Amino acid sequence: MHRHDGHDACRTDARDMLARAEAVCRARGLQFTPLRREVLEAVAESGKAQGAYDIAERLSVPGKRVAPVSVYRALDFLMEQGLVHRIASRNAFIPCAHDHAPGEGVIFLICRTCGTVDEASTEEVEGGLERTLERAGFTPSHSILEVEGDCGLCRDQKRAP
Amino acid sequence: MHRHDGHDACRTDARDMLARAEAVCRARGLQFTPLRREVLEAVAESGKAQGAYDIAERLSVPGKRVAPVSVYRALDFLMEQGLVHRIASRNAFIPCAHDHAPGEGVIFLICRTCGTVDEASTEEVEGGLERTLERAGFTPSHSILEVEGDCGLCRDQKRAP
DNA sequence: GTCGGGGTGATACACTGTAACAAACCCGTG
DNA sequence: CACGGGTTTGTTACAGTGTATCACCCCGAC
Secondary structure: OOOOOOOOOOHHHHHHHHHHHHHHHHHHHOEEEEEEEHHHHHHHHHEOOOOOOHHHHHOOOOOOOOOOHHHHHHHHHHHHOOEEEEEEOOOOOEEEEOOOOOOOEEEEEEEOOOOEEEEEOOHHHHHHHHHHHHHOOOOEEEEEEEEEOOOOHHHHHHHHO | OOOOOOHHHHHHHHHHHHHHHHHHEEEEOOOOHHHHHHHHHHHHHHOOEOOHHHHHHHHEEOOOOOOHHHHHHHHHHHOOOOOOEEEEOOOEEEEEEOOOOOOOOOEEEEEEOOEEEEEEOOOOOOHHHHHHHHHHHHEEEEEEEEEEEEEEEHHHHHOOO
């Protein structure tokens, strides 16, 4: 599982992500264009979840404006390739921090204090969730699991300020 | 747990809900105003999740327009009292179908075919979720659990058309 | 070359939600 | 009854999120 030892760790993640994204696209015969790279970088450069408009603003420089619609298209692409996740409760996006085991879902751990979003595996809830759905006669296709609270760092800082 | 035997069942639920809402407000010394009643009725009259603007339109009649902002205020009130839930992945609202055991969460079962939203208890995933959060050093304050898929009725209809 | 498809730019628009202020209402008190 | 304070609602305006549409560009295939 992915853990934030400190916020500098994200920088390293970003480099890994770009390499992974490049590999994924090459393997699937898809284009990893400059825009897509820049959007992925913008998402990856912060542990926090980024709004599409934030990304657009960050990528815009005097003379070259990146419109939100372009960001959305790049994000759609990146999400289809599993490189970016959408946080429904925040209307925001985060880089996918790790390769997921096939068939396994993700729990998003959203820190309400520092805004970072961590990922955890669903392996320990999968069984109970399946039983619950089975009992309800429901056939799942996609699950959203988002938990808001305080991450370890912020909790410690509150306890010993 | 709440089960949809057929869509007519929702009509009955709606009546129960209004009675319960009235009781809850009286017990807490809060006003169950006509607007709040109408909004709750509008939400309850359909098993589907309703958008705030849909509700506003449904409540508006020639000569008396209900503005979305009024609907939002009523929804905020109803959510605070636990009478209505918000579905984050749909930007929509549903009536709360049952009294929740204290300290227990809800899983929303969203049918992508007919749009109805059912509720299930989190009791069978609670343990695994707590262990996962504990391991991640994360202190939860609020969880969102939404599953999209096919409800029993729609699955049966697909299997035997 | 030109034809076609994917990607991008640009504008406009739809949908979702909130801020701010005024008017109406309720209710207890003097 | 009149007053005063809190709550609810109406109204307008606006911020934030996401999509539709069309034109343009690039590049590879025929």
